[in-house]
Amino acid sequence: MGGGGGAHSPFDIFESFFGSGGFGGGGSSRGRRQRQGDDVVHSLKVSLEDLYNGTTKTLSLSRNALCSKCRGKGSKSGASGTCYGCHGTGMKVTTRQIGLGMFQQMQHICPDCRGSGEVISERDKCPHCRGNKVNKEKKVLEVHVEKGMRHEQKITFQGQADEAPDTVTGDIVFVLQLKEHPKFKRKVDDLEMEHTISLTEALCGFQFELTHLDGRHLLIKSNPGEVIKPGQCKAINDEGMPQHGRPFIKGQLYIRFKVEFPVHGALSPEQCGTIETILPSRSGKKLSDMEIDNCEETTLHDVNMEYEDRRRKMQQHREAYDEDDEDDDEPSMQRVQCAQQ
Template sequence: MECIFVFIFQFKELAQAYEVLSDPEQREIYDQYVEDALKEGMGGGGGMHDPFDIFQSFFGGNLFGGGSSRERMQRRGEDVIHSLKVSLEDLYSGTSKKLSLSRNVICSKCNGKGSKSGASTKCAGCQGTGMKFSIRHHGLSMIQQMQHPCNECKATGETINEKDSCPQCKGEKVIQEKKVLEVNVEKGVQNRQKITFPGEADEAPDTVTGDIVFVLQQKDHSKFKRKGDDLFYEHTLSLTEALCGFKFVLTHLDGRQLLIKSIQEK
């Protein structure tokens, strides 16, 4: 019997699936899993298992956004990642930075419907699903169906009559809003630390809003170098200083003036 297996998932999951399928040990477990699932499905008189369920149980519940069936699948918006440059002083003493960002929010006038009457027509490009499909063949027995957002309706699955479009958002369902976020950089945090603002990314209808993530990026310091939790400071001595003793003042990252002197210096 030849079994044609159709599965749909997005790029992220595809990568995850690929990892499993390309690892021989994992692959064996997976093959056994699918075989068992198919046997079970055909023996019980209830027809074959939904291939989605097989994938979902195997790769974990979050494959389709947390639900256990396709009906409950809800799209999740993209996370927005910004890099935030900070000085070594900022990381040493902690700081807080206010950043103004513009984001899409659901139009308040039409509640994200895009039309005055609330009416919309099903998008012809995707039959209202918001997704378009393309098929890729893997050998003889496997067909992979890829999904991508419909460009004709911006993945909303519906189009709006021009005359009926909402005057505030012009049928776009969302409007741009400026928002100030205060990023608190805690004292002593590491370079590349992530600071997340959950659900603050672009809003879209029927979509779980993604996060805004700031990744701290430490600027080079002219005097100090950081290695883990230690600070290194390089100071050049003259030959006389090296032989007869020295002292100098070092300004620390928090502005303190520290007197550094050699043992022989009185």
């Protein structure tokens, strides 16, 4: 009969699926599929100055590397035998009885070959790694922290983690951890800070020197005749954080002003009178003696609103708890009334 090639035997079909090693993965090590090695993750603490200016940190790490003498074989001859304890699977199964007619099977790494499925005779072990196939080595890495990088951003060194036979080496990953700065707070590509000025500076003007994250000295001053209100924010363009990948583009620097008022009793009646002649007149109308006599006099006192908020919340919880108790008592009261009827 005409046609394209002869019929394939069942063994050819299985070979196309499983390779020349046959069933059970018992073929040569060259046909064995490599597993993916684990990544090694390290935290790297950085300051806000590091992220603003960029920096390079040199770190020394210890890792497993394939033995250079035996090239990860573990033996002088390059050969190894099948572990009799696990029959080359690298795993052992143990069975234990947990009840009448009930058994439990547990799988664990073979202690004889430590999961490799292979054993090497003492005489054939590589003298350099003693049959372990890997040796400890020191590795020095230069971690380049680029301008504008962010908290928890990752810097990856591909294929630099622990090496192992028949394994694709994983990565070393550094995760940036930003330390808190005493002056600035980062918000995306912007910087925020607080600055306290006196009441005189808020009314009559101020100027101060600010040392930036790169060591530059900035002169910050108010506009002539400008009054700064407590909590007011001002912004300076292009003095925030540099954008990652575009370091010449920067965000804004926000300054929130806190106004420090004179302490109680710091102003004498004469000083108050002098200030009143300069400032705008009072907004409220002046009460007559008759209107004052018709009013009940009150006394203002200082209060901690955070404490008051906590007290009110506790009171609400207590009232809600009492209402739940009342609702639980109502059915029992109704039953008592029905019984009396």
